[in-house]
Amino acid sequence: MDVKRLIEIISEDIPRKKTPIYRIVLSFIIRDFKVWWTYKFWLLLDISGIILFVITYYLFSLITTSQQVQEAGYMVGGYFTFALIGIAFQQYVHFAVQSINESIREEQWNGTMETILSTATDFKIFLLGEVCFSFIVSSALLLMSLLLGILLGAEFYTTPTSILTAIILTVLLIASHMDIGILSAGVIMKVKQGSPVTWAFSWLSQLVSGVFYPLKLLPWYLEWLGRAFPLTYSLDGIRLCLQSGKDLTSPAILSNIMCLIVFVIVATPIALYIFKVGYDAARRDGSLGQY
Amino acid sequence: MEYAVETFDLTKVFVDKEKKGAERYVKAVDHVNIKVKHGEFFGLLGPNGAGKTTLIKMLCTIILPTEGTAKVNGYDILKEPVKVRSCLGWFHGETGGRSLYWRLNAEDNLRFYAYLQNVPKDVAEKRINALLEFFELSKDRKKLVKDYSTGMKVRVMLARALLHNPPILFMDEPTIGLDTISAVETRKLLKALNTELGKTIIFTSHNMFEVEQLCERIAIMKDGRIIADAPPSVLREMLRDVHAIEIEIREVNNISETIQSLSSLSIVRKVVETRNDSLSIIVRLQVDDEYEAIPIIASKLRSLGVKVSAIRRSEPTLEDIFVRLTKEGAA
Amino acid sequence: MRVEDIIELFREDKPRVSSEIRHVWAVFWANFKIFLSYRTWVIMETISTVASVAMYSFMGLQVDARRVALAGYGEVDWLSFALVGVATANYLWMCISRLSHSLQHEIREGTLEPIITSLINMRSYIIGQSIRGFIVSGYFMLGVLVVGIGILRVPLVINPETILSFIAIILLMVLSYAGIGIMAAGLILVYKKGDPLTFLFASITEFLGGVLFPLKYLESIPILYAIAWLMPYTYALDAARRILINGATIFSLNVLIDVAVLLAYTIIFIPIGLRVFRWGVNRIRYEGTVATY
Numbered sequence: 001m002d003v004k005r006l007i008e009i010i011s012e013d014i015p016r017k018k019t020p021i022y023r024i025v026l027s028f029i030i031r032d033f034k035v036w037w038t039y040k041f042w043l044l045l046d047i048s049g050i051i052l053f054v055i056t057y058y059l060f061s062l063i064t065t066s067q068q069v070q071e072a073g074y075m076v077g078g079y080f081t082f083a084l085i086g087i088a089f090q091q092y093v094h095f096a097v098q099s100i101n102e103s104i105r106e107e108q109w110n111g112t113m114e115t116i117l118s119t120a121t122d123f124k125i126f127l128l129g130e131v132c133f134s135f136i137v138s139s140a141l142l143l144m145s146l147l148l149g150i151l152l153g154a155e156f157y158t159t160p161t162s163i164l165t166a167i168i169l170t171v172l173l174i175a176s177h178m179d180i181g182i183l184s185a186g187v188i189m190k191v192k193q194g195s196p197v198t199w200a201f202s203w204l205s206q207l208v209s210g211v212f213y214p215l216k217l218l219p220w221y222l223e224w225l226g227r228a229f230p231l232t233y234s235l236d237g238i239r240l241c242l243q244s245g246k247d248l249t250s251p252a253i254l255s256n257i258m259c260l261i262v263f264v265i266v267a268t269p270i271a272l273y274i275f276k277v278g279y280d281a282a283r284r285d286g287s288l289g290q291y
Numbered sequence: 292m293e294y295a296v297e298t299f300d301l302t303k304v305f306v307d308k309e310k311k312g313a314e315r316y317v318k319a320v321d322h323v324n325i326k327v328k329h330g331e332f333f334g335l336l337g338p339n340g341a342g343k344t345t346l347i348k349m350l351c352t353i354i355l356p357t358e359g360t361a362k363v364n365g366y367d368i369l370k371e372p373v374k375v376r377s378c379l380g381w382f383h384g385e386t387g388g389r390s391l392y393w394r395l396n397a398e399d400n401l402r403f404y405a406y407l408q409n410v411p412k413d414v415a416e417k418r419i420n421a422l423l424e425f426f427e428l429s430k431d432r433k434k435l436v437k438d439y440s441t442g443m444k445v446r447v448m449l450a451r452a453l454l455h456n457p458p459i460l461f462m463d464e465p466t467i468g469l470d471t472i473s474a475v476e477t478r479k480l481l482k483a484l485n486t487e488l489g490k491t492i493i494f495t496s497h498n499m500f501e502v503e504q505l506c507e508r509i510a511i512m513k514d515g516r517i518i519a520d521a522p523p524s525v526l527r528e529m530l531r532d533v534h535a536i537e538i539e540i541r542e543v544n545n546i547s548e549t550i551q552s553l554s555s556l557s558i559v560r561k562v563v564e565t566r567n568d569s570l571s572i573i574v575r576l577q578v579d580d581e582y583e584a585i586p587i588i589a590s591k592l593r594s595l596g597v598k599v600s601a602i603r604r605s606e607p608t609l610e611d612i613f614v615r616l617t618k619e620g621a622a
Numbered sequence: 623m624r625v626e627d628i629i630e631l632f633r634e635d636k637p638r639v640s641s642e643i644r645h646v647w648a649v650f651w652a653n654f655k656i657f658l659s660y661r662t663w664v665i666m667e668t669i670s671t672v673a674s675v676a677m678y679s680f681m682g683l684q685v686d687a688r689r690v691a692l693a694g695y696g697e698v699d700w701l702s703f704a705l706v707g708v709a710t711a712n713y714l715w716m717c718i719s720r721l722s723h724s725l726q727h728e729i730r731e732g733t734l735e736p737i738i739t740s741l742i743n744m745r746s747y748i749i750g751q752s753i754r755g756f757i758v759s760g761y762f763m764l765g766v767l768v769v770g771i772g773i774l775r776v777p778l779v780i781n782p783e784t785i786l787s788f789i790a791i792i793l794l795m796v797l798s799y800a801g802i803g804i805m806a807a808g809l810i811l812v813y814k815k816g817d818p819l820t821f822l823f824a825s826i827t828e829f830l831g832g833v834l835f836p837l838k839y840l841e842s843i844p845i846l847y848a849i850a851w852l853m854p855y856t857y858a859l860d861a862a863r864r865i866l867i868n869g870a871t872i873f874s875l876n877v878l879i880d881v882a883v884l885l886a887y888t889i890i891f892i893p894i895g896l897r898v899f900r901w902g903v904n905r906i907r908y909e910g911t912v913a914t915y
């Protein structure tokens with residue numbers, strides 16, 4: 001093709017319409033899906049990682065007593081069900097937050113970030129797009145680990161109202177952790193390393209949110225710290241639903257839901273603000289494309 | 292006499308696995324036979340994807356050939372790779388400053404490779420200092436490479452290729468990413484290494500001017516094959532039947548339309564390039580007979596209302612040869 | 623500095639000195655410096671190591687001590703039992719994955735190509751990288767043990783004999799897995815993405831090696847139980863526990879058996895690993911993907 005022809009094609013004036021947001025987000029999801037699909041192997045690893053994790057805690061539950069768990073108010077299923085819920089949901093949000101970070105890092109590494117941000121896409125939509133796919137994949141993994149747990153003998157209350165309440169709590173869990181993902185992505189843009197925010201959430205929440213043990217086994221200061229993490233409220237709520245058959249009529253559940261809503265309302269603007277700051281800082285340093 | 296580099300039907304076929312089953316073969320280097328004498332400054336030209344980098348990487352033992360072999364400094368690249376490595380310096384400009392440890396400073400990077408190249412410590416330090424100074428990196432030597440500009444990274448990589456004083460240098464686009472002054476200095480250094488110390492240099496570049504200025508012999512590659520291999524003067528001789536005209540345009544409404552109508556003239560073979568000087572646009576045409584063409588072109592331009600400040604006959608350059616050989620496929 | 627000075631400098635050519643030790647040192651030192659440049663990462667990892675030990679101590683509160691005794695180390699509290707497991711498992715996992723990890727990095731950054739054109743051979747390269755791995759992972763293992771023993775007062779037997787024996791066992795453990803680590807690195811060269819092999823290996827090791835529960839509980843699943851005893855890690859962990867929990871030394875009979883098994887694995891796997899690695903290097907040289915990620 002010669003130069004003139006090319007210039008003609010490029011300079012042809014196409015009236016620009018504003019692309020609807022869902023189309024942009026969808027195009028992100030499709031892109032991520034395609035990239036992810038080329039690494040099928042990774043999925044296999046994620047799955048086998050979770051399977052091994054669940055089985056390990058199944059075996060660990062064989063040497064534990066269920067006394068503490070029952071004293072904490074989680075009636076059926078014993079320690080294994082308790083730990084299964086903890087692991088499944090903690091992995092769920094960890095995986096989602098992690099993959100938001102990964103995709104931002106990947107974009108920076110490949111230099112595609114600069115390109116995307118130089119297109120007409122608003123950064124909020126860019127973020128939404130990055131986030132959606134991670135949550136789709138991790139939801140699938142969550143269901144899988146719960147099913148595996150049931151095969152290994154976990155017991156749940158399965159009344160419609162308690163399941164519905166658990167789903168509401170899960171949605172709030174997602175909303176609160178999207179904020180954390182966005183926040184840590186903002187930090188990553190600035191510091192260019194595995195984000196300290198993800199790290200803190202992953203480890204601290206494992207330590208103080210009651211993933212592996214009821215909160216009352218913790219000393220008072222850690223128990224208190226645990227109250228800063230949305231995972232704590234979600235796990236407590238979900239366990240009360242699935243292990244004790246509670247639903248929206250229970251005050252304990254309602255207070256958990258309230259706390260999560262407050263967290264989301266407070267955290268969303270902060271997360272967006274920090275992302276913006278990180279993004280602007282990276283643009284100022286000229287290090288958007290640098291990793 | 293032994294050659295510095297001699298290839299014997301050197302061939303590389305890449306397999307692109309697209310999907311399961313579907314394989315595409317790319318003949319990146321296709322039965323190449325070149326001989327480079329000791330102390331020669333040898334240029335390798337070719338459009339993107341011609342196979343220059345692949346050829347050089349094979350000679351540097353980074354890529355294994357599919358077929359054929361080569362000798363570097365008398366050593367076979369397949370049978371004696373270690374000996375081959377001990378006598379070559381490789382620079383690869385395309386990576387744009389990758390291929391260094393970004394989290395080490397320039398000094399540590401160079402020291403690392405000096406160790407791997409078995410350079411004694413005192414010699415290494417002396418050379419590192421000198422090279423850093425030459426490439427004007429002395430004051431940034433303690434800074435991590437990740438904070439360097441592309442050109443600075445390129446200069447560290449150049450220093451790395453020279454550090455162990457190899458007799459044969461493979462310089463794959465050494466001036467890419469360098470500013471004009473550094474490029475001039477680098478060319479001077481390469482030329483001096485070649486003339487003063489008798490180093491053999493295999494050189495690629497997309498900058499015709501520097502190839503013409505530096506190289507004693509030039510091979511032109513296309514689609515993996517060598518389509519011409521001769522000194523620049525001989526290559527120019529091949530162009531005796533090509534005649535070029537340069538038009539300097541002062542004022543024009545629509546340049547692409549003008550070029551289009553010029554190239555539709557039967558007497559014009561090809562519009563080679565258009566350059567934008569600060570004041571005027573220069574268009575270069577290849578024609579069959581310049582004396583016949585000039586008046587025709589002049590009247591055409593006049594009818595188009597283009598203001599022309601000069602139309603002149605022009606010597607064919609390496610660029611013309613290159614375009615001609617690679618586009619028209621003559622050998 | 624002018625061109626003439628550089629030319630003058632290169633005119634005097636001293637013979638090069640060939641020394642594998644210098645190569646190993648250069649690889650080690652460069653990579654160690656790179657490691658140190660990731661300061662935030664080091665700090666974060668350190669803190670999370672401490673956090674994980676704390677987490678295990680709370681988990682231990684729910685454990686039924688009678689069932690831990692099934693492991694065969696006498697009346698042992700679960701935290702001592704798990705602490706030795708976690709420390710060794712982490713060490714092993716870090717050591718093995720470090721090599722693959724750095725290779726992946728070298729491919730990605732394009733630094734493997736200049737290494738290939740240099741005079742270093744792959745053995746020195748692997749050794750240099752591994753030494754870095756030992757030291758870095760050793761730091762974290764020390765962290766686990768210090769927190770466990772110093773802060774949580776886990777009653778491990780610490781005296782000069784057990785310390786030396788423990789170090790010897792750790793070395794043997796790493797050597798028995800070196801072949802597999804090198805093999806994984808070779809596969810990474812070719813398949814680029816991720817270090818799936820080491821990842822799977824680590825999780826399986828941790829799961830089957832009895833880090834958190836006595837292996838007795840696997841007996842009901844004979845296949846897994848058999849696999850568990852095929853892994854060198856199971857023996858290394860057994861030896862480490864005998865030493866740190868029961869105060870045995872490397873010359874105690876039970877430990878000697880473990881040592882013999884570890885040695886056997888070392889001798890068998892290292893040559894295989896090197897073979898695979900060499901195959902990997904040649905394969906990517908053939909495919910021309912030394913710097914393609």
Ligand SMILES: Nc1ncnc2c1ncn2[C@@H]1O[C@H](COP(=O)(O)OP(=O)(O)OP(=O)(O)O)[C@@H](O)[C@H]1O
Pocket residue numbers: 305306307317318319337338339340341342343344345346385909910911914
């Ligand atoms: N690892 C690889 N796998 C598949 N194909 C490859 C690989 N490396 C190079 N090629 C192909 O081989 C051909 C020659 O590439 P090469 O990089 O040698 O060209 P080049 O002459 O150096 O081009 P440039 O001027 O752009 O540097 C190209 O078609 C390229 O796509």
Ligand SMILES: [Mg+2]
Pocket residue numbers: 343344345385463
């Ligand atoms: Mg090239």
